[in-house]
Amino acid sequence: MASITFQQVRRTYPGSTRPAVDDLDLVVEDGELMVLVGPSGCGKSTTLRMLAGLEEVDAGRILIGDRDVTNLPPKDRDIAMVFQNYALYPHMTVAENMGFALKLAGMDKAERAARVAAAAEMLDLTDYLERKPKALSGGQRQRVAMGRAIVRSPQVFCMDEPLSNLDAKMRVRTRSDIARLQAELGVTTLYVTHDQVEAMTMGDRVAVMKDGVLQQVGPPLDLYDRP
Numbered sequence: 001m002a003s004i005t006f007q008q009v010r011r012t013y014p015g016s017t018r019p020a021v022d023d024l025d026l027v028v029e030d031g032e033l034m035v036l037v038g039p040s041g042c043g044k045s046t047t048l049r050m051l052a053g054l055e056e057v058d059a060g061r062i063l064i065g066d067r068d069v070t071n072l073p074p075k076d077r078d079i080a081m082v083f084q085n086y087a088l089y090p091h092m093t094v095a096e097n098m099g100f101a102l103k104l105a106g107m108d109k110a111e112r113a114a115r116v117a118a119a120a121e122m123l124d125l126t127d128y129l130e131r132k133p134k135a136l137s138g139g140q141r142q143r144v145a146m147g148r149a150i151v152r153s154p155q156v157f158c159m160d161e162p163l164s165n166l167d168a169k170m171r172v173r174t175r176s177d178i179a180r181l182q183a184e185l186g187v188t189t190l191y192v193t194h195d196q197v198e199a200m201t202m203g204d205r206v207a208v209m210k211d212g213v214l215q216q217v218g219p220p221l222d223l224y225d226r227p
């Protein structure tokens with residue numbers, strides 16, 4: 001495990017007059033779940049994508065632990081991403097979806113099967129391993145997406161609005177699944193949402209962003225428990 005550090009990070013998209021993310025200084029502590037919250041367009045996804053190496057950084061540095069990852073390709077960052085649209089492979093079973101990245105990484109079959117089985121157990125997916133994604137509920141699909149992230153034992157989780165395609169009931173259930181899992185695994189997590197309730201209930205700490213600028217960082221109650 002490791003902390004995440006943004007140091008004076010800035011990103012301006014080509015053709016834009018103002019930075020999408022401006023002079024961002026933020027530390028996510030080792031094992032912490034940090035929720036980055038703010039309205040649509042405030043720079044949350046850009047921040048997450050820079051951390052994952054999917055978006056250029058114009059200025060500043062990003063560290064994982066004491067390792068400067070600013071210029072590393074995504075695959076060398078030891079980060080697992082979970083997106084809102086799950087991005088599961090429709091032709092593969094749940095087990096194959098969860099094991100696929102390990103297979104690509106050259107892990108042998110027995111080790112893969114053990115990791116997939118352990119993740120499925122944690123996520124209550126053991127009975128669904130041979131199903132295709134289309135035969136699952138939205139909440140189950142999102143759990144498969146988490147399983148695919150977990151099996152790699154990454155240092156860092158990035159989650160981008162992982163609940164936004166779920167109905168209200170599944171959102172509540174999946175919210176607690178994610179929080180429980182994150183705490184069990186103790187994996188440092190940056191979790192992006194526009195939903196203040198999610199931020200309130202899930203985050204160890206919450207970072208509030210507006211117009212590309214970090215407004216405040218603190219425990220949920222410090223930020224929201226105000227008149």
Ligand code: ADP
Binds near residue numbers: 044
């Ligand atoms: P959020 O995730 O909070 O909705 P984003 O990080 O997606 O915000 O976007 C921040 C700002 O950058 C917005 O003004 C958005 O329009 C702009 N933006 C995002 N992606 C691109 C892009 N690929 N090219 C140009 N502008 C972009």
Ligand code: ADP
Binds near residue numbers: 095110111
């Ligand atoms: P391969 O990909 O080597 O052809 P399989 O198709 O049997 O192997 O399995 C694909 C992936 O899913 C592998 O990572 C394997 O370990 C895992 N897997 C398949 N079935 C199960 C299962 N019932 N329980 C746990 N893991 C499984």
